Amino acid sequence: MPSSGPLEKRGGAKREAWTWLRLDGVSFTILPFEERDSVLRDYAGLLSSVKRSVLLARRVNYEYKYSDYSFGVGDTAFYLRAPAGSQVVYFNARPEEPARPRVKRLVNLATLELEDGSYVAFILIRNNGREPVEVARLTTTWLTTGC
Secondary structure, three states: OOOOOOEEEEOOEEEEOEEEEEEOOOOHHHOOHHHHHHHHHHHHHHHHHOOOOEEEEEEEEEEEEEOOEEEEEEEEEEEEEEEOOOOOOOOOOEEOOOOOOOEEEEEEOOEEEEOOOOEEEOOOOOOOOOOOOOOOHHHHHHHHHOO
């Protein structure tokens, strides 16, 4: 739900307003090493520029029709939830809230099952704001495989 200012009041307590941003994804597994390294630097810059955020990677299936044929096409949609007013200059960020089915159950420490039958893999990265974020091998492997 969009908010009008940086703080909202709920029950007398101040609560920071957040916003969702859609990010353009990059399939860097097929890129030359130099371009892939540039994308990874941008990703590290994104994590360093927004001190508190949630990064959502979601598999999206489309149906492409050509003449009498239908083709199923899969893609990955990326969203960032950050404090309202955050300046995000990476991956063509633009306001857009993802459709969010409810969580059905926790499968394990990194996977949730949703009410629509799909699964969500997640990773938690903590940045204390005093040190630059380094993208670990685990994170890059997770990003290349998607959810």
